[in-house]
Every structure is written in C-alpha cells, then in structure tokens.
Amino acid sequence: MTEHQHLVADLGRKARAAFAVVSQASSAQKAEALRLAAARLRANQQLILDANAADMTAGRERGLSDAMLDRLMIDAPRLESIAAAVEKVSVLEDPVGQVIDRTEQPNGLVMERIRVPLGVIGIVYESRPNVTADAAALGLRSGNAVILRGGSEAISSNKAIHEAMQDGVIAAGLPGDAMQLVQTTDRQAVGAMLKAVEFIDIIIPRGGKSLVARVQEEARVPVLAHLDGICHTYVDQAADQDKAMVIAVNAKMRRTGICGAMETLLIDQDYPAPGPLLRALIDAGCEVRGDDAVMELDPRTVAADAEDWNTEYLAPILSVRMVDGVEEALDHIAVHGSHHTDVIVTEDDAAAQRFIRAADSAIVMHNTSSQFADGGEFGLGAEIGISTGRLHARGPVALEGLTTYKWVVRGTGQVRP
CATH class of the missing domain: 3.40.309.10 (Aldehyde Dehydrogenase; Chain A, domain 2)
Incomplete structure (x- = not known):
C-alpha cells in the first residue's frame, strides 16, 4: 500500500465503525448532535474566521480569481448562515426507517421496503467551505458516515469547521469518526479514495468540470454526480x-x-x-x-x-x-x-x-x-449536489438521496412449497 492508500484505509476503517453506530442512532440523537454542532460553529466563530483569513491570504498569493475568492470567503453573516443550515437539517424529517411501500401476499407474507443509510460516503469538493458543514450534516442526519476531502485552497477553513462540528457530535454521544476530514491537500489522496472499494460505498464529487471528470474517469467506487449544467x-x-x-x-x-x-x-x-x-x-x-x-x-x-x-x-x-x-x-x-x-x-x-x-x-x-434547480428551493434543506444520472438518485440530492432500501419480509411460519 502507498502512504495515501494507508491513510484512506485508516479513515475508512474508522468510518465503518462509526457507521455501525450512527446508522442505529435515534432520530432525536442525530438531531441533537447537529444542534450542538451548530452551537459549536457559533462558539468557534473567531477561530473559523481567522482560519478563513489565512486561506484568503494564501488564495490571493496564488492568484485565485475574484469569483473563487468570493466562494472561499467566510464572514460573520456567512458563518451564521452555515450554522443555521446545519440547524435546518436537524429538523428535517429523518428518512431512515421510512416504509416506502408495503404489500401482503396471498399466503400472508407481508413485504416492506424500508429506507436505510447508504454507508460510508466519500465527498470530494472544491472552494466552498460551507460544503464541509452541509455534507457532514446531511450525512449524519441520514445515518451515514462521511469522509470529506475539500480543496487545498480552503484547507484551514475546512479544518476549523470540521473540528467544531465534530465536537458537537461527540458531545451528543455519537462517534466523531462519523464525519472525518482528509487532512492532506495531496491530490493522490483523492485517487486513493476513488479506488477504496473496501471502505467507501459511494463517491459524491462537487466542484468544477475537471474535478468531476477526473472522479468519473478514475473511480472504482460508484459515483453520484453531474458533469455539466447545460x-x-x-x-x-x-x-x-x-x-x-x-x-x-x-x-x-x-x-x-x-x-x-x-x-x-x-x-x-x-x-x-x-x-x-x-x-x-x-x-x-x-x-x-x-x-x-x-x-x-x-x-x-x-x-x-x-x-x-x-x-x-x-x-x-x-x-x-x-x-x-x-x-x-x-x-x-x-x-x-x-x-x-x-x-x-x-x-x-x-x-x-x-x-x-x-x-x-x-x-x-x-x-x-x-x-x-436547488435543493433548498425544493424544500429538501441543504443539498449535497444535483445528480443527472439515471440510477439511485436524480436531481437535487439531500437526505432521501443519501439512503437506499432493504426488503423486510414478515411471516407467521410460512414455508415455500
């Protein structure tokens, strides 16, 4: 294994263990974790703003465009919007355990399709530090564990936001490893995530065309994405x-x-x-x-x-x-x-x-x-992206899009003749 494969494997093992806990957590406990995460974001305001100021300075030195700098920038009102968005996710209806449909067979067997979390979700994104909070919140509320890999231009901001939210999750009695951040900016870490089929169940890229194209071309893990918005x-x-x-x-x-x-x-x-x-x-x-x-x-x-x-x-x-x-x-x-x-x-x-x-x-x-064309406008709360594919989820991907289903069959002793 390479250094980056070892890194992703370690994150993946921790995420699997955390998923076993958060997938079974009650709706109330997940909601409380997100309320505490939002409170930590507010309490850590100065730390987050200082981290973002460092990213902004580095971005100007790197020659980032005005549009990129605007997407990167966090001020007090934007941070409050980030915290409010996390709180909004906490009050959304929990999809886990919902009965999609129910039928009863002539022999008395009752068959139900029930929503369950996807598992471990890898999220690769650029520029906007608010994605760190949105993705972590949506992942936790839907009972998943997430591995977040943001862009190098926002590394300090992402670390500060992630640390605050993780503190809130731990305070609620849930494992902090349910939301992990890849701490390195090396692009090889992304490549390792794309091939980590043993540890990651699905990859969601959110960013520019070159990022999404790379993910779609290199991934061995299933991908949920859109390439262009024409x-x-x-x-x-x-x-x-x-x-x-x-x-x-x-x-x-x-x-x-x-x-x-x-x-x-x-x-x-x-x-x-x-x-x-x-x-x-x-x-x-x-x-x-x-x-x-x-x-x-x-x-x-x-x-x-x-x-x-x-x-x-x-x-x-x-x-x-x-x-x-x-x-x-x-x-x-x-x-x-x-x-x-x-x-x-x-x-x-x-x-x-x-x-x-x-x-x-x-x-x-x-x-x-x-x-x-936005998850918030569709009444879905924060969105993790828009999917243009045909499988699993399509359009704005929010809580329901981060679940799959399993069949539950209930009998009274029936055997197949």
Missing part, C-alpha cells in the same frame, strides 16, 4: 411575453456561476417578440451568441460556433437559437443538453405536456426559472 429555456410560440422576458433574464443573469443557470435559449421561430427578449438580456449585461436568424434581430449579438451549443459558460454569456417548434427544441436539447434542468415557457398546455414528457432531464420546468 440548461436550456425554450420560449414557445404561445409563451406569455412578459413571463418569457422575466424568466429568461432571471434564468441567465440572477447568478451566472451556478449549475442551474440557463446556458442556451431556444426561441420558437413563430414567437412574436424575439427582439425585445434579446434586448432585455443584452441590456442586463449578457453577451448573446446566436445563429443567423438571431443575429438579424439585434446588431449587438455575435455569431455562435458549433462549440457554443455544448458549453457551460458559468458567465454572462448565452447561446441563442431559433427553432421550428417544440419538437426541434427537444431535438436540440437531446443532442446538446446535459440532462440537468430544461424549461419550457408557454401557455399551451399540450406543448408543455409534450416537453415535460419528452425532455430527458433530471429536472424539467414549465413557466419558471431554471435558477430554482
């Missing part, structure tokens, strides 16, 4: 013009750097007001890259090339195309989409239903902004 909004010919304008501007410009931001706008060629729609976007500060028909509508647009339709900009840039109805919009999404979030704006119920049925996306929306 989200589309299709404005149908029967769209309400006021709704279309407000939705499109919000979907692109509210926050351009999140995975739910619109990256491509598709406009029906029979929609009566495409010009004002483009003007509203450009006036809001968005660069519009369009096809020939779009470029004729506003001289401030620029030509889109083939790669634009496959690009997650995460910036105030938008690709726009005119299409011949809902079917061509669906065809475009099928070729260029990433199965994340796609939207139709229309007052035609038949067109809306056709789009909803046919769009092969984790989240499909009608007459609203793709910026709602």
